[in-house]
Structures are given as structure tokens and as C-alpha cells.
Amino acid sequence: MLTEGEKRSLETFVGKPVDEIETPALIVDLDAMQRNMDKMMRFLSKNDKGLRPHAKTHKTPAIASMQMQRGAVGITCATIGEAEILADGGVFDILITNRVVSEGKILRAVALTRKTDLKIAVDSEENLIDISDHAHKSGVEIGIVLEVDIGHRRAGVRTVEEALELARLASRLPGVTYEGIMGYEGHCVFIESLEERKKVSSIAYDRLLEYKDELSNAGFSPKIVSSGGTGTYLLAGEQRGITDIQPGSYIFMDARYANVEGVEFEQSLTVLTSIVSHPEKDIYICDAGTKSMSQEFGLPLTLPSLNLEATNMSEEFITLVSRPDTLREAEEYLGNLDELYGSAGFKLGLGSKVHLIPSHCCTTCNLHDVLYATRNGVVTNVWRVAGRGRFA
Numbered sequence: 001m002l003t004e005g006e007k008r009s010l011e012t013f014v015g016k017p018v019d020e021i022e023t024p025a026l027i028v029d030l031d032a033m034q035r036n037m038d039k040m041m042r043f044l045s046k047n048d049k050g051l052r053p054h055a056k057t058h059k060t061p062a063i064a065s066m067q068m069q070r071g072a073v074g075i076t077c078a079t080i081g082e083a084e085i086l087a088d089g090g091v092f093d094i095l096i097t098n099r100v101v102s103e104g105k106i107l108r109a110v111a112l113t114r115k116t117d118l119k120i121a122v123d124s125e126e127n128l129i130d131i132s133d134h135a136h137k138s139g140v141e142i143g144i145v146l147e148v149d150i151g152h153r154r155a156g157v158r159t160v161e162e163a164l165e166l167a168r169l170a171s172r173l174p175g176v177t178y179e180g181i182m183g184y185e186g187h188c189v190f191i192e193s194l195e196e197r198k199k200v201s202s203i204a205y206d207r208l209l210e211y212k213d214e215l216s217n218a219g220f221s222p223k224i225v226s227s228g229g230t231g232t233y234l235l236a237g238e239q240r241g242i243t244d245i246q247p248g249s250y251i252f253m254d255a256r257y258a259n260v261e262g263v264e265f266e267q268s269l270t271v272l273t274s275i276v277s278h279p280e281k282d283i284y285i286c287d288a289g290t291k292s293m294s295q296e297f298g299l300p301l302t303l304p305s306l307n308l309e310a311t312n313m314s315e316e317f318i319t320l321v322s323r324p325d326t327l328r329e330a331e332e333y334l335g336n337l338d339e340l341y342g343s344a345g346f347k348l349g350l351g352s353k354v355h356l357i358p359s360h361c362c363t364t365c366n367l368h369d370v371l372y373a374t375r376n377g378v379v380t381n382v383w384r385v386a387g388r389g390r391f392a
């Protein structure tokens with residue numbers, strides 16, 4: 001957590017060129033991010049679907065506010081800790097998709113209802129009864145969204161009968177309001193071939209609609225039917241019966257999603273790093289590492305015109321090696337950023353600043369206290385990633 005003094009000192013970078021920021025630092029190009037937001041909104045509006053973007057990606061109230069101002073129906077988040085900072089930032093409709101189980105967290109959820117229209121996903125009677133008890137005792141209402149499994153085999157009830165039981169209970173218990181269902185097709189979002197993704201996700205959506213129809217037939221018609229991520233927005237966004245989708249990464253993008261066919265958003269997020277050692281002719285060492293960029297989806301990319309390849313990553317080092325080849329297919333989507341941060345003809349040396357593309361934007365964001373918002377290569381804002389580290 002930053003002190004006010006630290007934040008003020010970072011704010012001295014506002015108005016300065018990106019290259020002057022101390023590294024490693026998380027950078028977003030506002031124009032590209034806003035184009036991504038607008039593209040998603042246009043697509044969903046055309047299909048008469050709502051957008052409930054997932055804030056686990058950015059964990060930044062300023063960005064959630066931009067999403068709401070652009071017409072999102074609400075914000076999705078993973079944890080009660082994230083929900084608290086979003087509500088403090090003025091987000092008036094929040095869905096927590098992960099379980100809120102302990103008494104302490106349920107009491108925090110109860111308190112949150114005074115700031116936002118709160119909905120929590122549940123998948124068990126025990127959890128539902130606990131939420132109802134605490135909400136009722138405190139005289140508040142918490143929205144309930146039943147999580148149903150549609151093939152991902154993570155959380156979520158596995159059968160229509162269980163969903164019916166829960167819907168019955170949620171409609172009867174005090175302190176809670178049955179709002180609908182959500183099913184996340186997490187096993188589909190990274191399938192690279194669009195055809196294959198369509199095939200697998202259509203089975204998932206059939207399952208989601210089966211839940212929806214059975215609940216409706218039993219008198220529990222869900223107002224919310226929520227699904228979808230960045231990799232499936234095109235498919236969930238056109239699927240009959242779904243009311244809103246929950247993509248997160250589309251605003252930033254990353255090297256993994258870049259390989260997912262049809263997910264055509266611009267890379268807006270980079271980690272700025274400095275070359276701190278040049279021990280051999282073709283080897284450059286920079287000051288980012290696993291403490292400033294996550295690695296679970298692989299090594300980062302560099303901008304195409306640098307012709308550098310990341311070959312190794314440790315805590316505060318990434319090894320970049322010159323490579324003679326030209327643009328790889330996966331890097332074509334970086335054209336805009338390459339133009340913006342212009343590395344063509346640029347002679348690399350000690351202290352040179354290099355933009356890296358994270359392999360996973362969500363977990364990389366979670367490593368940073370601040371996000372530098374930039375426009376045309378100049379810092380316009382320094383945002384606190386206030387939800388960073390708020391797992392609990």
C-alpha cells in the first residue's frame with residue numbers, strides 16, 4: 001500500500017514522457033484501452049447484451065468507473081476485498097463471482113450493501129443460509145446469483161436439481177433476493193482455434209440454457225444469466241438467453257490472448273523496464289522479473305521492431321536476446337504500440353527503456369501498486385491499483 005507521500009512523489013511524473021518513469025513500471029496506453037472498451041460495448045449493444053466487466057484484471061477503481069460510464073450494467077469481481085475498493089470508488093452494482101464463506105467476510109458483504117447493489121454467487125445451501133442469516137439480522141438484502149457448472153468443473157452446482165433446490169431456498173429465505181444464474185466457460189476461453197472454441201462453448205451454453213429453462217419452468221425465471229470471458233465474448237455475446245457477459249482481459253490484452261483467434265483487441269498494457277546490463281553482444285538484461293511480471297502463461301514479448309526475445313526470467317532479471325527474424329505472426333497485433341513507443345532504429349544500451357508485453361495481464365497487474373496511464377507517450381495519470389493483493 002502506498003503512503004500519500006509516495007503517491008504524491010509518483011504524481012510528479014504526470015505530464016512527463018513515459019521514458020522518464022522509474023522502472024519496472026506498469027503502463028497503460030489510454031487510447032488503446034478506451035478503443036477496446038468501446039469495441040466491446042458496440043458489439044454487445046448491437047446484440048442487446050449487457051457488459052459486466054471483470055475487475056480482477058485491473059483492480060483499479062478509476063478503470064471500473066470508466067467502464068460504468070461507458071454503459072456497463074455493473075462490475076464483476078472475484079473477492080470481497082476487491083468489491084470493497086470498487087464500492088469505495090463509486091461502483092454502484094457489483095457481482096462477486098467467487099465464494100464469500102467465512103462469517104467475517106459475510107459481515108463485510110452486509111456492510112457493503114450500504115454502498116452498492118451487491119450480488120454474490122453461491123453454490124451451496126450452507127453458504128446461502130449463512131448469507132441470509134447475517135443479512136436478515138442486519139436488515140439488509142443481498143442479491144443471490146447461483147453458480148452453475150457448464151463444463152469447467154471448478155465451482156458451481158453440477159445438476160439442475162441442485163440449482164432448483166437453491167433457487168427455491170433463495171426465494172424463500174429472508175435477507176436474500178434470488179437474481180439469477182452464472183456459468184463460466186473457463187475451459188473454452190483459451191482454445192486458440194475459433195471453430196474449435198465455438199464447438200466446445202456451444203455445449204457449455206446448451207448446458208447454461210438447460211439450467212435457465214428448467215428454473216424458468218419451475219417459476220424461478222432468472223433475471224440475470226451471466227457468462228463469458230474475453231476469449232468467448234464473440235460467442236457468449238451472440239448466445240440467446242444470456243443477459244450479460246463478464247470479460248476482464250479485453251481492456252489490456254496479453255501475449256496469451258494474442259494467440260486466441262478472433263479476439264481482436266489492442267495491446268494497451270506494457271511493463272516498462274530498463275536495460276541494466278549488456279554482458280555479451282546479443283544479450284541484454286533488464287530490471288523486470290517475476291516480481292513485476294507474472295510468468296504462469298510464459299515469458300513476455302518485446303515490441304516487434306526491437307527484435308529481442310525473452311529467454312529467461314528470474315526475480316528481478318529478464319534476459320533478452322537479439323533475434324534476427326522479423327515479426328512473428330503473434331506480434332503483428334503490436335503494431336500500434338511499436339509506432340507509439342518507437343523502437344525502430346533505436347540503439348539499445350545501458351539505461352534504454354524497453355516495453356514488455358505480459359503473458360498474463362491480470363496477475364501482472366496484481367503485482368503493482370500503481371498503473372501509469374499515458375496518452376501519446378506522455379503520463380496523464382498515476383492510478384493506484386487499489387485492489388492489488390486484496391485476496392481476502
Ligand SMILES: Cc1ncc(COP(=O)(O)O)c(C=O)c1O
Nearest residue numbers: 097184228229230246247248249
Ligand atoms: C468468473 C469469471 N468470469 C469471467 C472471467 C473472464 O476473464 P478474462 O476475460 O480475463 O478471461 C473469468 C476469468 O478467470 C472468471 O473467473
